[in-house]
Amino acid sequence: MTFQITADTLVKDIVNEIPKTSDVFKKNRIDFCCGGNIPLSQAVDQNGLSIETLIEELKVVYEKSTPADTDLEVWTNSDSNSIIDHIISNYHRVSEEELTQLSPYVTKVSRVHGDNHPELVKVHDLFYEFKKELIEHMIKEEEVVFPLIRKLADNTVENREEAIAMIVELEKEHDHAGEILRQIRAVTTDFELPIDACGTYRLVYKRLEELEGLTFMHVHLENNILFPRYLG
Structure with missing residues (x-):
């Protein structure tokens, strides 16, 4: 930038x-x-x-706002603890903050423009479903699964099968979060703005699209770099 x-x-x-x-x-x-x-x-x-x-x-x-990951190869070659710490700092905390700050804008746009643009009511419902699920997902990662992965990394985990099952469950939750984001993109026709879109309307669409990108990178680091180390 x-x-x-x-x-x-x-x-x-x-x-x-x-x-x-x-x-x-x-x-x-x-x-x-x-x-x-x-x-x-x-x-x-x-x-x-x-x-x-x-x-x-x-x-x-x-x-x-500068992208946190300029070179994914760095994380491919990093140890699991470093990746986990990076995910928590650059994706969990950032996602929590953005979900909190974006919420009132999504609510306002739906309330003010929902009658003329009913898709905004659907966006509102999908956003809050996504928010609830992602927050619960991140709590589970930090309190349960990431500690298990840290133990897997240093070979101190007591029940390897249980840990693997928890990782697989996270992947399924990733799939569902991705499906909600796909629905948001579909209902907004790829975030296409109507002619009468006000500034807040534009803001919501742009930040939703950025939230999508943030989530996709978050999931990429876990599904494609971190988790495969223990699912092979």
Whole structure:
């Protein structure tokens, strides 16, 4: 990413390029939706904020938005404990945060535009199903299965068959999460926006698509790099 944030950058352009900056604008009571066609400097003046502080906050989000995995080969050649620690830090914690922050936007868009766009009601239901299942899944990984894999890695596991069965169960849960994401993509026609889509509508679709990408990489690291070490 080479996007530069300056005092002259339009608020809407920042959100379009880095969707999660919407949380910063919301916190600072800057209208990034209907009033986003103004430079950052004007938004700061209107709200009595510090341009330096705001740009710094936005840059923090920008840096976090950089893909965590630039070279998957690194993880192919890493030990299991390192991969697990990486997954927890870069996928579990990030997914939890995004699911929490995205929830009110999904609810708002469904409530405001659901009558004219009934697909948003379906998106709402699918999103909350996905959120519930992924959070439960990540808790199970951290509290039960990852500790078992760590024991498998150092040959201290007491019941290898039980540990393998738990890994297979996680793969089935991955499949179901993937199916929910496929349904979201299908019902939104590949996140195609209608002509009358407002800024929040656009934000939800873009962040849902990014959540899909985050989840796919999360699953890839587990299904294709970590788990095969113990399922062979």
